[in-house]
Amino acid sequence: MSGQLAVNTCSLDSFEGLHQAIRGSHVEVMQLGRGKFRGALSHVGIGDFSLSIGSFSVGVRTQRISTDDKLVVGMLLSSEDRVTHWSFDMRPADVLIMPPSTEHDGVFHGASAYAAIRLDLAEVMSLFKGEPRLSDPAAWLNKNVYHADPSIGMAATRRLPLIISRLARQQTALSDAVADFWKRSIVDAVTGTIVQSLPPDSRGLLPSAMQLVGKVDDYLDAAGLRPVHVSEICAHLNVSRRTLHRAFYEVLGLGPITYLRHKRLCAIHSALRESNPAMVTVARVAIQHGFIELGRFSHYYHSLFGEYPSETLGGRGFRARKEIDPSLAEPVPVGINTH
Structure with missing residues (x-):
């Protein structure tokens, strides 16, 4: 894995700017709410891994086409009104699974902010090796929403923007080891709700x-x-x-x-x-x-x-x-x- 770090942040003055709401994915966006659109979009790239964070001031509909072969895990950071993805209602800190090659349809009825990571399905084997129910790529092939424990999820909604802000000020290249640490930190913040929802480990005898x-x-x-x-x-x-x-x-x-x-x-x-x-x-x-x-x-x-x-x-x-x-x-x- 490369330690090459890239951080990009831009302001948006129209809904069209959200077409790369998730770095590497093409998303069709339609404005639903009335008023002048204001927003911001940030991307962090560490090697071929990416974190995207977006915010916008009016309601929008987002649609991802099915040709995207990457796994996307999203988190709703904040919302002023109802948010739905497929038939799932989401609250701030809830986590959404978008399997590879699956169409996605999301509706934000008001001002909102989100975070999303995009990674190769094969990577889950190493990232979640200690959790057998998550390290199997087949576990990520179904659309799902995980509802957050407020004490865990809300901490992540604050941490993710801080990571982007701090890495944006990092002027030097990260070593592979440090880059891997921050990649794991980002994945951990986004997927912590999923890990906490798992039932207790029942694999029999464990080391003392x-x-x-x-x-x-x-x-x-x-x-x-x-x-x-x-x-x-x-x-x-x-x-x-x-x-x-x-x-x-x-x-x-x-x-x-x-x-x-x-x-x-x-x-x-x-x-x-x-x-x-x-x-x-x-x-x-x-x-x-x-x-x-x-x-x-x-x-x-x-x-x-x-x-x-x-x-x-x-x-x-x-x-x-x-x-x-x-x-x-x-x-x-x-x-x-x-x-």
């Missing part, structure tokens, strides 16, 4: 909690400083999120997502401590380690270490090395991409 946590530690050690998404771990160990969550709480008293966040924070602390403030910024190090919301990142960092990342940058490790060689042109630690 201690063994499972140990295998995660081994995997993280092998990964080094790069960010690792929880879905990558589930895929590698072939376990569901529920199983992983249960094991981590039993052994460590915290969930795997919190544990992974602490690991990334520790990696950032070590990187900042050894880095030259003239060559490295906190924001760049944060995004390379998988943090998108810098305010929240700073809060997490301060809560864990009792200091802010700007206080750590150029700290004792860097100063000690500089004392040994005052003319040292400080190298950037492994895992921080500044090019």
